[in-house]
Amino acid sequence: MNPVKLLEDKIEEARPLFEKGGKLEKLYPLFEAKETFLLSPATVTTGGTHVRDALDMKRLMIMVVAAILPTFFAGSYNVGLQALLAQGLSTDFISCMATGLMVTVPIVITSYAVGGFWEVTFALVRRHEINEGFLVTGLLFPLTLPPSIPLWMVAVGVSFGVVLGKEVFGGTGMNILNPALTARAFVFFAYPASISGDRVWVAGKALIFDKIFPFFTYSNESFVDGFSGATPLLVSASQKNGDVAAALGNAGFTLKQAFLGSIPGSIGETSTMACLIGAYILIVTGVGSWRIMVSCVAGALAMAALMNGVAGPESAGIMHLPGMWHLMLGGFMFGTVFMATDPVSAARTERGKIIYGLLIGALAVLIRSVNPAYPEGVMLAILFLNILAPLIDYTVMQGHFARRKAWRGAKNV
Amino acid sequence: MPTTISIRRGLDLKIAGRPASKILEAPRPARTAVQPDDLRYFRPRLLVKEGDAVKAGTPLLEDKDDPRIVLVSPAGGTVASVHRGERRKILEVIIELAGEETFEEHGALDDDALQGLTREALTERLLKGGFWPLLRQRPFACVANPDTPPKAILVCATPQDDFDTDPDIVLRGQEKDFQSGLDLLAKLTDGTVFLGIGKNAQCPALTDAKGVETRRFAGPYPAGDPAVQIYYACPPKSGETVWYIRAQDLLALARFVKTGRYSTERVIALGGPAVKERQLFKTRVGASIESITDGRLEEGELRVVSGSVLSGRKVPRTGFVGLYDTAVFVLREGRERELLSFFMPGLNKYTTTNTYLGSFLGKSEYALDTNLRGSLRNFTQSGIYESVCPVDIWPEQTAKAVLAGDIEEMEQHGILDCVECGLCTFVCPSKIEVGSILRDGIDLIRKEG
Numbered sequence: 001m002n003p004v005k006l007l008e009d010k011i012e013e014a015r016p017l018f019e020k021g022g023k024l025e026k027l028y029p030l031f032e033a034k035e036t037f038l039l040s041p042a043t044v045t046t047g048g049t050h051v052r053d054a055l056d057m058k059r060l061m062i063m064v065v066a067a068i069l070p071t072f073f074a075g076s077y078n079v080g081l082q083a084l085l086a087q088g089l090s091t092d093f094i095s096c097m098a099t100g101l102m103v104t105v106p107i108v109i110t111s112y113a114v115g116g117f118w119e120v121t122f123a124l125v126r127r128h129e130i131n132e133g134f135l136v137t138g139l140l141f142p143l144t145l146p147p148s149i150p151l152w153m154v155a156v157g158v159s160f161g162v163v164l165g166k167e168v169f170g171g172t173g174m175n176i177l178n179p180a181l182t183a184r185a186f187v188f189f190a191y192p193a194s195i196s197g198d199r200v201w202v203a204g205k206a207l208i209f210d211k212i213f214p215f216f217t218y219s220n221e222s223f224v225d226g227f228s229g230a231t232p233l234l235v236s237a238s239q240k241n242g243d244v245a246a247a248l249g250n251a252g253f254t255l256k257q258a259f260l261g262s263i264p265g266s267i268g269e270t271s272t273m274a275c276l277i278g279a280y281i282l283i284v285t286g287v288g289s290w291r292i293m294v295s296c297v298a299g300a301l302a303m304a305a306l307m308n309g310v311a312g313p314e315s316a317g318i319m320h321l322p323g324m325w326h327l328m329l330g331g332f333m334f335g336t337v338f339m340a341t342d343p344v345s346a347a348r349t350e351r352g353k354i355i356y357g358l359l360i361g362a363l364a365v366l367i368r369s370v371n372p373a374y375p376e377g378v379m380l381a382i383l384f385l386n387i388l389a390p391l392i393d394y395t396v397m398q399g400h401f402a403r404r405k406a407w408r409g410a411k412n413v
Numbered sequence: 414m415p416t417t418i419s420i421r422r423g424l425d426l427k428i429a430g431r432p433a434s435k436i437l438e439a440p441r442p443a444r445t446a447v448q449p450d451d452l453r454y455f456r457p458r459l460l461v462k463e464g465d466a467v468k469a470g471t472p473l474l475e476d477k478d479d480p481r482i483v484l485v486s487p488a489g490g491t492v493a494s495v496h497r498g499e500r501r502k503i504l505e506v507i508i509e510l511a512g513e514e515t516f517e518e519h520g521a522l523d524d525d526a527l528q529g530l531t532r533e534a535l536t537e538r539l540l541k542g543g544f545w546p547l548l549r550q551r552p553f554a555c556v557a558n559p560d561t562p563p564k565a566i567l568v569c570a571t572p573q574d575d576f577d578t579d580p581d582i583v584l585r586g587q588e589k590d591f592q593s594g595l596d597l598l599a600k601l602t603d604g605t606v607f608l609g610i611g612k613n614a615q616c617p618a619l620t621d622a623k624g625v626e627t628r629r630f631a632g633p634y635p636a637g638d639p640a641v642q643i644y645y646a647c648p649p650k651s652g653e654t655v656w657y658i659r660a661q662d663l664l665a666l667a668r669f670v671k672t673g674r675y676s677t678e679r680v681i682a683l684g685g686p687a688v689k690e691r692q693l694f695k696t697r698v699g700a701s702i703e704s705i706t707d708g709r710l711e712e713g714e715l716r717v718v719s720g721s722v723l724s725g726r727k728v729p730r731t732g733f734v735g736l737y738d739t740a741v742f743v744l745r746e747g748r749e750r751e752l753l754s755f756f757m758p759g760l761n762k763y764t765t766t767n768t769y770l771g772s773f774l775g776k777s778e779y780a781l782d783t784n785l786r787g788s789l790r791n792f793t794q795s796g797i798y799e800s801v802c803p804v805d806i807w808p809e810q811t812a813k814a815v816l817a818g819d820i821e822e823m824e825q826h827g828i829l830d831c832v833e834c835g836l837c838t839f840v841c842p843s844k845i846e847v848g849s850i851l852r853d854g855i856d857l858i859r860k861e862g
Contacts, residue, residue: 004752036788039750043785047849048724049835050716050744051428054762054769055842056787058755060794063768129788173791173843286766289796348795348809397810401825404805408650 004039011035029123033130060287061132067281067288068139068338072108074274075267076100079147082202082264103147104267110151112138115158122167133172133179133344137161140180140338143268144331144379145187146200153194157187177386178345181335181379188379196376201264232263233318233330233368233376244317248325258328268334275333288341291350292357296336299361300326307369319369326365335364335378345386352389352396360385417612418645420632423803424836427763428722429778430744431575432684432691434582439681439694442704445488446496446505446733447473450726452546453555454859455482457503465492470517470542470675473506482556484736485543487677487699489514505733508699517542519673527593527671532562532600535670544669546736547662548601550654551643552829553859563656565604565647568595569639570619570660571611571630573721576684577637578693578739580660581611583680584618587664591618594667595625602656609642619660634723635803640832644804648830661739665698681734685722685743686780687711702732702741710743716783718742723835724848747784765801765840790843798847801836808837812847815854820861823854831855 017024018031037058045052077093080100084091115138123130141158161183166175188195232253248254257263261271268274282288304323311319326332340346340360347356360381367377385392449457456477461467467490472483486508493509519542522530530538536559539545548557548566557563570580584591598606605626610619612631619627628646630636639657649655658666661679668676677697683705684691690709702717718725720738728734734741751757759769763779766772771779798808806827814822828851837847 004750007752008750037753039752040754041785041788042748042750043788044716044746044748044783045785047838047846048726048833049838049846049848050718050722050725050727050742050783051426051781051839052784052786052844053766053840053842054759054764054771054786055766055840056755056844057790057793057842058787059759059768060842062755129790131790133793171791173793285768286797287768287794343795344793346795349807350796350799353796393810397807397826400807404825404827407805408648 007039011039026124029127029130030120033120033123057132061135063281063285063287064136064338065139067278068136068143068268070274070277071143071268071271071334071338072104072139073097074261074271075143075269076104078261078263078265078270079103079267081262083147086202100147104142106151107142107145107147107149107154107267108139110154111142111158114155115141115162118159118162118167122163122171126167126171128171131172133166134162136342137166137179137183140268141183143334144180144184144266146195146265147202147267148200149187149194153187153191156190157183160186173344175344176390177383178339178342181339181383181386184379185383201266232258232265232325244320244325247317255324255328258325266331266334269331272328272333275337279337282337282341288337289343289346289353291353292341292346292360293336295354295357296340296361296364297327299358299363300332300365301361302358303362303365303369307365316369321369323365326368330368330376330378332364332378335382336361339379339382340385345389347389347392347396349393349396349400351399352392355392355396356385356389359388415610415627415629417629417631418642420630420636420641420645420803422801423633423635423834424765424801424839425575425633426723426781426839427777427779428576428686428744429780430685430688430691430742432682432693434579434693436582436680436693436695439696439700439705440707442510442696442700444493444507444509444701444733445697445699446507446701447484447487447699448505448733448735449474449484449503451736452476452482452484453549453553454478455484455546455556457484459495459503459506461492461506463492463494466490466511467492467508468515468517469677470519472543474503476556481540481559482545483540483543484546485517485675487675487697489516507733516674519669521673522671527597530597530600530670535597535600538670539666542669542673542675544666547666548656548658549639549737550656551640551649552654553855554640554833555859557656558654561654563602563604563654564649565607565643565655566598566602567607567609567639567643567646567655567657568598568625568660568663569609569637569642569657570614571609571637571642572682573637573740574634574723576682576722576740576742578661578680578682579611581614581616581619582693583661584616584664588618588621590664590667590671591660592622593671594663595622597667597670598658598663599624605647607642607646609639609646611637635832635834635836638803638832638834641803641834644830644832659737659739662737679734680739681705682740683709683743684740685718686782687713687715687743687745696734698734699736700734702728702730702734705734705741706730706743711745714746714748715743716746718744721835722781723839724833745780745782747782749782749784766797785844787842787844789845792843792845794842797840797842798837801840803834803836804830804832806830808847808851811854812845812850815850815857818857820854820858823858828854829858 018028080096119134161179165179165182169175259272283290301323363381364378457474467486469489471486474484476482490511493507496505498504546556550557572579608625608627665676679698694705719735722742762769762771811826
């Protein structure tokens with residue numbers, strides 16, 4: 001018997017349980033989600049448009065997940081690489097990958113499980129469908145965290161992001177801020193010691209035990225003793241004056257390493273190359289906005305050039321950091337490709353997207369440059385522009401109205 | 414050489430089942446019908462009852478708001494039944510054809526009388542004969558208001574899409590009647606009469622038309638739509654109207670004015686992925702669907718659409734072709750479910766994005782069915798609607814203004830320029846009926862006046 005038919009029969013058998021009057025009526029959204037996950041819906045069109053494009057929200061989100069996966073694997077490899085380097089162990093590919101995955105997989109699973117729990121809870125209480133957007137949020141958020149993050153922080157962070165970043169507004173499509181970044185910002189401000197500084201970027205023993213019972217090991221055990229793994233951004237920020245590129249070189253960082261991602265940093269953010277693969281997937285499939293990505297980069301390069309121009313000998317080292325380094329370091333590329341392009345929290349008009357992107361890029365570099373205490377500015381820049389996006393759209397729309405009015409007045413037979 | 418206008422945005426759907434361009438004679442239908450829903454904002458009052466004998470051209474329905482606007486019987490025979498829907502709304506007045514048809518006579522006119530016809534006399538004749546509703550107006554796509562002359566009239570002589578009857582074929586040999594139709598239209602406006610033709614039109618009735626401004630239209634669907642052509646050739650300013658009529662309708666109108674008799678002839682294209690024999694059929698106005706589809710459809714549960722697959726009306730298989738429609742499209746109802754379809758490469762999936770591998774294979778035709786291909790979600794993806802909208806409207810933002818009930822903002826967005834092509838609904842990954850929302854907004858503006 002055809003498996004689809006078999007599954008369909010099973011589903012139809014179970015359906016009365018979940019429909020109005022059924023015993024498990026309250027769990028209908030869960031039933032719906034599972035059913036439409038397994039089998040595409042049999043719904044047919046109504047109204048005047050009788051056919052539809054094959055793209056739906058599930059496919060859209062799966063494509064985003066596919067675009068994120070390269071950063072996940074590159075990041076996992078790097079987490080393993082950094083940990084093994086710090087411990088002076090052999091760094092062959094298999095060991096790096098295995099060690100890395102031992103660290104990253106529990107983090108991602110925690111994020112999906114806890115976030116998914118909230119998603120389902122809200123769907124049940126508010127009786128809306130379970131939104132696929134969570135597939136993306138649940139993966140994006142852990143990739144912005146340092147590998148040494150305790151799992152309970154992941155759980156708290158993702159809860160904050162999903163509940164306050166998205167669900168209170170009415171779920172995917174209604175939120176103002178990017179939920180993954182909201183979660184990231186929450187963790188950053190709530191637990192600064194675990195997400196910034198120079199000790200958190202290299203995973204320590206990476207034992208599952210430490211991850212699950214972080215209370216026993218919270219102090220410094222999960223970090224490698226005596227190893228200071230400053231990120232390149234931190235190096236450039238703390239460099240007082242003079243040649244920042246040289247300082248980075250002294251600390252052992254090259255542009256090539258930053259591009260490939262073999263430097264300490266948040267799990268998914270280190271490899272610019274993996275981010276670019278993701279960008280390629282997003283742009284080719286038409287899922288992510290190239291306008292936002294390109295204008296983010298342009299904004300950052302312009303602001304970096306400006307900063308380099310105004311920097312004097314007394315300025316902090318990061319003021320001298322060339323634009324190319326800005327693109328490669330920290331979460332800039334990751335934020336540009338995956339966070340800024342979130343269609344819901346970004347500007348929704350085509351012209352607005354360009355303004356939105358330019359401002360993100362410029363603001364990210366500005367924050368990095370003038371506030372050396374907080375070198376990672378891209379997160380705040382995107383969140384800030386998320387809030388500004390409706391205003392940008394409003395302004396762009398007023399321009400559109402004015403142009404339309406002029407066109408109407410000018411056209412004549 | 415006439416000016417060519419290229420429409421840049423739009424979308425040619427890669428659907429299988431284009432009709433061949435040969436015209437077949439369809440059997441005489443046993444029944445025809447008038448469907449008041451064809452006319453926007455028409456509030457029908459029934460003038461006949463079941464069992465009445467009617468001639469071709471006898472008024473069956475009049476508009477409660479303007480009783481001069483009537484829908485007449487497209488055939489001589491008897492009123493077989495009046496099909497009503499919810500709240501007794503009249504859906505169809507069905508006429509059983511008599512063996513020997515009789516016609517309402519309005520008196521033939523010779524060439525001199527035609528020349529001397531005044532605007533008032535012509536308007537009167539068209540209203541009486543039931544041919545006035547063939548003239549529609551922008552904005553609102555409703556029947557033209559006989560009291561306010563338009564600033565221009567556009568004759569649309571292009572097929573709506575690849576599945577529609579091409580006037581370039583139908584008008585061959587009809588040069589004289591078509592030209593006299595164009596001359597009649599010139600009487601109805603102080604402005605210009607525009608003729609919109611396809612970029613490859615060859616028929617002398619179109620290429621050698623006199624007394625009109627000819628515009629060639631090129632580009633993807635809906636470049637053949639009269640609303641799009643008006644938008645690019647002669648957009649009405651606020652408070653103005655532009656009338657339009659499709660080529661076959663003009664031909665019928667011209668014949669009626671000349672002979673004083675209802676003109677029944679109509680060529681209909683039968684196409685779509687569920688049609689075995691795809692062809693043009695010479696039949697009559699309001700013909701029953703069965704009379705042209707009989708024996709030509711595939712097995713299974715099918716949907717019959719009168720008009721375009723993107724903007725037409727679903728009709729039952731026992732239904733009738735719409736008054737303005739020159740195409741019947743038949744496709745499968747897509748109730749089949751697929752296992753984990755959104756994980757699959759999707760070699761057979763049709764999407765305008767590149768999210769399924771099928772997009773990279775360069776397949777030219779897909780046997781699309783009516784499946785929604787997903788579930789309803791909030792607006793999520795942006796920019797996708799503007800990329801296909803043929804006019805300068807931002808469908809998502811405009812739809813949001815409609816949902817908020819903000820009439821001023823809807824108008825600022827230019828909602829009245831919406832050509833109702835259905836492309837925004839087609840591409841929406843959240844499966845929102847964007848086009849229907851815009852339509853609701855237009856209706857609201859009309860109602861608030």
